[in-house]
Amino acid sequence: MNDPALAGLPSPIALDQVIAARAPWDHVVRTGQTLRIIDLEGNQAVDFLMYSLLDDTERYSAQDTIAAQANIFLKVGSVLHSCDGNPMASITGSPVAYHDTIGGACSCESNTLRYGYHTKSQHACVENFLLANGRHGRGKRDMVSNINWFMNVPVEADGALGIVDGISGAGLWVDLRAHMDLIAVISNCPQINNPCNGFDPTPIRVVIAG
Numbered sequence: 001m002n003d004p005a006l007a008g009l010p011s012p013i014a015l016d017q018v019i020a021a022r023a024p025w026d027h028v029v030r031t032g033q034t035l036r037i038i039d040l041e042g043n044q045a046v047d048f049l050m051y052s053l054l055d056d057t058e059r060y061s062a063q064d065t066i067a068a069q070a071n072i073f074l075k076v077g078s079v080l081h082s083c084d085g086n087p088m089a090s091i092t093g094s095p096v097a098y099h100d101t102i103g104g105a106c107s108c109e110s111n112t113l114r115y116g117y118h119t120k121s122q123h124a125c126v127e128n129f130l131l132a133n134g135r136h137g138r139g140k141r142d143m144v145s146n147i148n149w150f151m152n153v154p155v156e157a158d159g160a161l162g163i164v165d166g167i168s169g170a171g172l173w174v175d176l177r178a179h180m181d182l183i184a185v186i187s188n189c190p191q192i193n194n195p196c197n198g199f200d201p202t203p204i205r206v207v208i209a210g
């Protein structure tokens with residue numbers, strides 16, 4: 001437990017794993033456990049969905065979360081709500097000023113629209129989500145608006161969105177404390193056409209504790 005990346009986490013450490021650059025991942029997080037996501041090399045967007053373990057038709061809702069906290073950014077203290085209005089998890093710690101939940105997940109289709117037809121075959125977050133969810137019988141109908149940990153999507157005064165250089169850095173993290181048994185699903189974003197990953201997707205580390 002002398003690893004500084006584990007500082008402040010409850011014990012025991014139930015899982016400690018590196019997710020390769022561009023890879024999908026999913027795991028159950030039990031009520032009261034903390035999921036820590038660590039941006040190992042910095043400036044890596046981590047696309048994130050979650051579902052109730054008991055009934056996966058209850059899932060994360062960006063809309064309910066934004067409405068409940070009357071703010072579009074996710075910060076320490078934010079409570080992540082489900083489509084049924086229940087608290088699924090809280091952000092209990094993060095040195096990163098804010099995280100995004102309106103920028104969406106990259107896909108072959110959106111890449112083609114934004115960056116040109118030559119990007120159509122590039123691996124994207126939607127494919128990662130489908131790969132992870134497909135192991136549990138969930139498909140395209142189960143895709144909802146996601147969270148982008150460590151991704152900087154500033155909103156201008158006129159409402160315009162940007163995707164700009166990250167506000168994260170090597171070794172920075174976010175902690176989520178589960179309020180229900182949930183399935184966390186991650187796409188370690190493979191995007192190489194905009195600055196969300198510094199044009200160089202890198203590994204991340206996930207720890208489940210408590």
Ligand SMILES: [Zn+2]
Nearest residue numbers: 106125189191
């Ligand atoms: Zn992505």
